[in-house]
Amino acid sequence: MKEIVVISGKGGTGKTSLTASFAYLGAGEIIVADCDVDAADMHVFLQPDFANEKDFYSGQVAVIDPGICTDCGKCARTCRFDAIRVINGRHTVNALDCEGCGYCSRICPVNAITDKDNHVGWWYCSAIKTGAKMLHAKMKVGAENSGKLVARVKKEAKRIAEKEKKKLVLVDGSPGIGCPVVSSLSGASYVILVTEPTVSGLHDLQRVSELVGKFRIRSGCIVNKADLNRHKRDEIHAYLKQNNIDHLADIPYDETFTRAMVSGKTMTEFTGSRVRKILESTWNKIVNK
Amino acid sequence: MKIAVASGKGGTGKTTLSTNLASFLAESRETVLADLDVEEPNSGLFIRAEAGGEEDKYKMIPEWDAGKCTLCGICREVCNFNAITQIMDEIMVFPQLCHSCYACSELCPRDALPMKKQKMGVLRYFKQGNLSFVESELDIGEEQAVPLIAQTIAYVDRHCPGDVIKIFDAPPGTSCPVIEATKDADLVILVTEPTPVGLHDLSLAVETMKALKRDFCVVINRDGLGNADVESYCVRENIPVIAKIPNQRSIAEFYSDGKLLYHEISAVKDALEKIIAYIDARPGAGKTEKGAE
Ligand code: SF4
Ligand code: SF4
Numbered sequence: 001m002k003e004i005v006v007i008s009g010k011g012g013t014g015k016t017s018l019t020a021s022f023a024y025l026g027a028g029e030i031i032v033a034d035c036d037v038d039a040a041d042m043h044v045f046l047q048p049d050f051a052n053e054k055d056f057y058s059g060q061v062a063v064i065d066p067g068i069c070t071d072c073g074k075c076a077r078t079c080r081f082d083a084i085r086v087i088n089g090r091h092t093v094n095a096l097d098c099e100g101c102g103y104c105s106r107i108c109p110v111n112a113i114t115d116k117d118n119h120v121g122w123w124y125c126s127a128i129k130t131g132a133k134m135l136h137a138k139m140k141v142g143a144e145n146s147g148k149l150v151a152r153v154k155k156e157a158k159r160i161a162e163k164e165k166k167k168l169v170l171v172d173g174s175p176g177i178g179c180p181v182v183s184s185l186s187g188a189s190y191v192i193l194v195t196e197p198t199v200s201g202l203h204d205l206q207r208v209s210e211l212v213g214k215f216r217i218r219s220g221c222i223v224n225k226a227d228l229n230r231h232k233r234d235e236i237h238a239y240l241k242q243n244n245i246d247h248l249a250d251i252p253y254d255e256t257f258t259r260a261m262v263s264g265k266t267m268t269e270f271t272g273s274r275v276r277k278i279l280e281s282t283w284n285k286i287v288n289k
Numbered sequence: 290m291k292i293a294v295a296s297g298k299g300g301t302g303k304t305t306l307s308t309n310l311a312s313f314l315a316e317s318r319e320t321v322l323a324d325l326d327v328e329e330p331n332s333g334l335f336i337r338a339e340a341g342g343e344e345d346k347y348k349m350i351p352e353w354d355a356g357k358c359t360l361c362g363i364c365r366e367v368c369n370f371n372a373i374t375q376i377m378d379e380i381m382v383f384p385q386l387c388h389s390c391y392a393c394s395e396l397c398p399r400d401a402l403p404m405k406k407q408k409m410g411v412l413r414y415f416k417q418g419n420l421s422f423v424e425s426e427l428d429i430g431e432e433q434a435v436p437l438i439a440q441t442i443a444y445v446d447r448h449c450p451g452d453v454i455k456i457f458d459a460p461p462g463t464s465c466p467v468i469e470a471t472k473d474a475d476l477v478i479l480v481t482e483p484t485p486v487g488l489h490d491l492s493l494a495v496e497t498m499k500a501l502k503r504d505f506c507v508v509i510n511r512d513g514l515g516n517a518d519v520e521s522y523c524v525r526e527n528i529p530v531i532a533k534i535p536n537q538r539s540i541a542e543f544y545s546d547g548k549l550l551y552h553e554i555s556a557v558k559d560a561l562e563k564i565i566a567y568i569d570a571r572p573g574a575g576k577t578e579k580g581a582e
Contacts, residue, residue: 009329010300016486039299039463039490044489078395100369101370106367141493141496142501143464143465144465175298175299175462177329177427178328178434198541198547199545200304200329203329203331204329204331214429258514261486261514261515262514262515262516
């Protein structure tokens with residue numbers, strides 16, 4: 001089974017629109033995973049039914065029992081995250097600052113602090129409009145995206161792909177270079193880097209491809225809105241060549257993008273559009289990687 | 290006054306707005322711009338500055354001292370992040386997993402795990418006329434953005450005192466990095482696009498700001514691109530839409546070359562003037578002027 005992960009460093013390059021468009025082409029033959037759990041947007045294009053909701057717990061958060069606490073202040077002095085403050089005379093944990101290290105509960109002289117499992121969100125195994133299954137998740141506001149929810153979504157996607165004998169898992173990866181994207185990348189067989197010909201597009205491409213290089217995964221690049229800036233486009237092409245990254249496609253600045261985005265459709269649903277043709281041949285290249 | 294510019298996801302024009310707003314403000318008064326998107330800092334690509342400097346930023350990680358250790362195993366037991374493990378007669382620390390809570394180090398009965406500095410990124414600062422610019426960049430392979438964001442804010446607090454306007458370009462999303470970046474802000478400007486994805490991400494960002502009890506408002510970027518759902522949402526939720534930036538290919542082209550927009554495009558300048566008028570009309574801003582008297 002192959003696992004293809006689409007990432008872009010920063011958002012706004014059209015990563016999710018493109019991934020959803022490929023998911024449409026892959027139809028029932030693939031399993032889709034939305035690992036951009038921070039801003040999960042694939043559902044806008046693929047209309048999952050949000051069936052099979054499961055809670056997800058990750059890490060812990062300290063809770064002080066005010067009936068036991070003597071306000072000695074040892075916990076507040078120990079906490080490196082400044083998460084325990086005195087509010088109205090009582091020691092109180094600010095859950096948003098608490099890292100769940102458990103140090104305070106360990107040293108509280110009267111055992112007034114317990115570590116509770118943290119409910120960080122939900123994950124789903126949905127049916128989407130192409131007939132395929134999609135694994136996706138929703139994070140609770142302010143929860144820590146430690147990459148563990150990403151890892152869970154991916155693990156379930158792989159499990160189902162194996163069970164249903166699908167050959168390909170298509171993953172919409174997380175932004176940035178931190179733990180969520182590291183979780184998105186681990187185990188990938190091929191990485192698609194989506195970029196655009198702007199100063200920041202090139203800068204982000206360099207950072208993510210350096211990260212991908214650390215994993216020694218083969219990667220290819222799609223330059224979106226390629227005709228926006230010819231000079232920057234050429235710079236990106238040169239960078240790809242130098243770094244041995246496959247150049248998968250240049251996609252022109254096309255109003256199909258906007259039409260698709262506004263109507264909540266994938267671009268590949270617009271049959272006859274020039275973008276659809278490019279995406280079809282790109283998808284064929286990707287599937288045969 | 291601290292103003293954070295944020296958005297539910299990347300690519301809505303957060304950096305464009307922060308850099309243009311800061312540069313425009315700096316034409317007439319002292320302004321600070323801090324790029325807190327430490328995983329992918331981009332503001333610096335738009336700000337030209339001559340003099341500046343940089344400093345390495347560190348996090349604290351325990352370092353095992355074999356000579357003192359008795360292999361009692363307490364450190365392994367107290368670490369909630371599985372960052373410490375014992376292999377044969379060796380204690381190993383995994384720096385990527387460590388949250389620098391000090392539990393192992395301080396609870397080790399033998400003092401065998403002193404905390405040591407480890408580089409996690411670099412902070413750069415420049416000054417250009419009225420504009421002070423600070424950005425931090427996380428080293429590749431470092432997984433935790435929050436400690437570096439916290440240190441960058443601390444740097445701004447230390448080096449840029451006074452009641453000047455400080456603009457923080459926040460990381461995208463709704464999880465801990467963005468919470469760290471917006472938690473001290475007097476005002477959060479949420480940048481969004483008038484599309485279904487924009488609306489979805491905006492509503493997540495709004496929920497986050499409400500949970501944090503932040504004061505926030507909305508700027509609609511690429512106005513004219515999609516439909517009116519974002520605006521009707523803001524009306525329904527009683528969220529002020531303080532400015533709109535039109536959808537123009539020329540904007541995307543100037544951006545692609547790393548150029549500031551307000552010199553070239555009057556619609557952008559108009560939008561910035563509206564935002565500044567909104568900022569100046571706020572009680573916090575009034576204090577600034579009184580402070581200066
Ligand atoms: S707590 Fe200290 S003495 Fe005990 S195993 Fe860990 S490092 Fe060694
Ligand atoms: S400092 Fe805390 S997180 Fe780091 S290794 Fe020690 S116990 Fe674990």
